[in-house]
Amino acid sequence: GVNAYPLQAVDSKSKGVLFRFGRLYTIKQGPTLILHIPCTDDIKVVTMETVTLDIPNIMITSNEGTSLTLTSALTYCRTDAVAVAMATADNNIGEALTRLVHVTLRSITKKKKVPTATLR
Numbered sequence: 001g002v003n004a005y006p007l008q009a010v011d012s013k014s015k016g017v018l019f020r021f022g023r024l025y026t027i028k029q030g031p032t033l034i035l036h037i038p039c040t041d042d043i044k045v046v047t048m049e050t051v052t053l054d055i056p057n058i059m060i061t062s063n064e065g066t067s068l069t070l071t072s073a074l075t076y077c078r079t080d081a082v083a084v085a086m087a088t089a090d091n092n093i094g095e096a097l098t099r100l101v102h103v104t105l106r107s108i109t110k111k112k113k114v115p116t117a118t119l120r
Contacts, residue, residue: 008034008043017085027081044085045088050077053094055101060109072108074101 010030018025018034018043028034030075036043058070074097080085087093 006035006038007044007082010034010045013049014045014047015081017046017081018042019044019085024082046078046081046084048078048081050075051094053098055098057106058102058106058109070105072101072105074098 008016010028014030016028016030016032016034016095018028018036020037021040022042025041041081053074053076055072055074056117058072060068060070062068076093076097084093
């Protein structure tokens, strides 16, 4: 979207990606203020922090009927501010990664038989 104010703040854990007339113009590492022309420029501030997401629990049943709960987490870090800034607003990478990891873990656990020795 177009920012109506000519100054945009970028904090220390972010990068500001400036597009002029729809083309990549510059990338600024925070902390800084970016001066821009409201009618021609579009600024996207991308957080470069490491993100940790909880993966939904998976229930595993052994051959003997004993149940386990697999708890997991996913940690990722954005390294390319331009790629993140160019992605559409509907692109929710965290939700997509969470679903991918959950489906992968579920398919792995269905293929493996849980021995009784690991449940004690």
